[in-house]
Amino acid sequence: MASRGKDAANFLTDGKKIVGVALNYMDVVKARNVPVPTEPLVFLKPTSSYIQEGQPIVLPKVFTKVAYEVELGVVIGKSCKNVSKADAMSYVAGYCLALDLTAQCNLVRNKDRFFLSSTYIYKILCTFQGAARAAGHPWTLGKGFDTSTPVSKFIPADLVNDPHSLSLWLTVNGEVKQKGCTADLIFKVPDIISYVSKFMTLEPNDLILTGTPNGSDAFKAGDVIECGMAELAKFKFQVCGE
Numbered sequence: 001m002a003s004r005g006k007d008a009a010n011f012l013t014d015g016k017k018i019v020g021v022a023l024n025y026m027d028v029v030k031a032r033n034v035p036v037p038t039e040p041l042v043f044l045k046p047t048s049s050y051i052q053e054g055q056p057i058v059l060p061k062v063f064t065k066v067a068y069e070v071e072l073g074v075v076i077g078k079s080c081k082n083v084s085k086a087d088a089m090s091y092v093a094g095y096c097l098a099l100d101l102t103a104q105c106n107l108v109r110n111k112d113r114f115f116l117s118s119t120y121i122y123k124i125l126c127t128f129q130g131a132a133r134a135a136g137h138p139w140t141l142g143k144g145f146d147t148s149t150p151v152s153k154f155i156p157a158d159l160v161n162d163p164h165s166l167s168l169w170l171t172v173n174g175e176v177k178q179k180g181c182t183a184d185l186i187f188k189v190p191d192i193i194s195y196v197s198k199f200m201t202l203e204p205n206d207l208i209l210t211g212t213p214n215g216s217d218a219f220k221a222g223d224v225i226e227c228g229m230a231e232l233a234k235f236k237f238q239v240c241g242e
Contacts, residue, residue: 008077008093008094008154008156008204008205009094009153009154010154010205011075011093011096011154011205011206011207012047012050012052012151014204014205015047015075015203015205015206015207016047016203016205016206017044017045017046017047017203017206017207018044018045018046018047018049018050018149018206018207018208018209019042019043019044019045019192019196019202019206019207019208019209020042020043020044020045020100020143020208020209020211021040021041021042021187021192021208021209021210022041022042022043022211023037023041023186023211024037024040024041024185024186024187024210024211024212025184025185025186025211025212025213025214026184026185026186027180027184027213027214028211028212028213028214029186031214036186037186037187039187039195040187040191040192040195040196042195042196043143044139044140044144045100045140045143045144045148045149045209046140046144048144048146049143049144049145049146049147049148049149050149050150050151051147051149051150051151051237052150052151052152052153052235053150053235053236053237055147055150055237056147056237056238056239056240057099057101057147057150057225057237057238057239057240058146058147058240058241058242059220059221059239059240059241059242060103060145060146060242061241061242063103063105063145064105065103065104065105065218066101066103066104066105066218066219067101067102067104067216067217067218067219068101068170068172068177068178068216068217068219068225069099069100069101069102069178069212069216070097070098070099070168070169070170070178070212070213070229071097071098071099071100071168071209071210071211071212072095072097072098072163072166072168072182072209072210072229073095073096073097073098073151073207073208073209073210074092074095074163074189074192074193074210075092075093075095075096075154075205075206075207076091076092076093076193076202076204076205076206076207076208077091077092077093077094077157077204078091078093078204079201079202079203079204080193080197080201080202081197081201081202082197082198083193083194083197084194085190085191085193085194086190088189088190088191088193088194088197089189089190089193091193091202092157092163092189092193093154093156093157093204093205094154094155094156094157094159094160095154095157095160095163095232096151096152096153096155096207096233097151097152097155097168097227097228097229097232097233097234097235098149098150098151098152098207098209099149099150099151099170099225099227099237100143100149100209100212101143101145101147101148101149101150102142102143102148102216103141103142103143103148104142104218149209150235150237151207152229152233152234152235153233155232155233159232160232163182163189164182164183164185164188164189165181165182165183166181166182166229166230167179167180167181167228167229167230168181168182168212168213168227168228168229169227169228170215170225170226170227171225171226171227172219172223172224172225173223173224174224174226177215177217178212178213178214178215178216179213179215180212180213180214180215181213182210184213185210185211186211187210187211189208189210192208192210193208196208219239220239221239221240221241222239222240223239224236224237224238224239225237225239
C-alpha cells in the first residue's frame, strides 16, 4: 500500500521541488515522428510557480508564446533515494491534476534561431543540457515562471486504483484541445521515481509531472482553460496578461 505523507494534502506549501518529465507520451512521439526516449527527459520547476483554481494564469510580458500541457501529478509521501521500480509506488502519497505551462518562445537557440515547436521539440529535449545552457537559455525560465503550474487539490493514493488508466482532457474556450490517457505513458510512475531518485533525493510533498499527451499548443490572454482527469479532478483557469 502506498505510504501517505503526514501533510501530503499541503504539497503546495510544503513541497520543495517540482520534477517534470518531457516527451513521455507515445502519441506525442508518433505524431512528431521522433525516436522514443530511452530514459526520462527530466527538468525542474520552482514551487513558486504553483497556483490553484480561483487564481488567474498570468502570461509574462516577456513571452510571446506560451503553451498548455495537461498532466498527471504524483505527490511523494516519504523521502526516497536510489529506490527500485518494484518499491517505487510505496513512496507515493497521492496525485493531482496539473498543468505544465511552457514559454516556448524562450526555449530558443540563438545560434540558429529555431524555436521549440512540435517539429523540433525532440532535438532540444535531447540536447538541452548542453545547447540551451551554452546559448544562455536554460529550461528554468521557460518552465518556471509565476503561475506556470496550476494544480488541483490533493487526491489520496487510495482513491486511485490505477494511475496508468486515467483519462486526461483539456479545453480552451470550450473547444477540446487535448485528450489522452495515462496508459500511453512511455515511462510509468515507478520508472520515473526510480530514475530520478538515482540522481536526487525525492522528499515528502515533492511533485512529479509525468508528461502531457499530444495536442499541446499556444494560448493567449482572455482564454479560459479547463482540464479534467477521469472522475477525480477538474478545474478552470482564466488567462490574463501581465
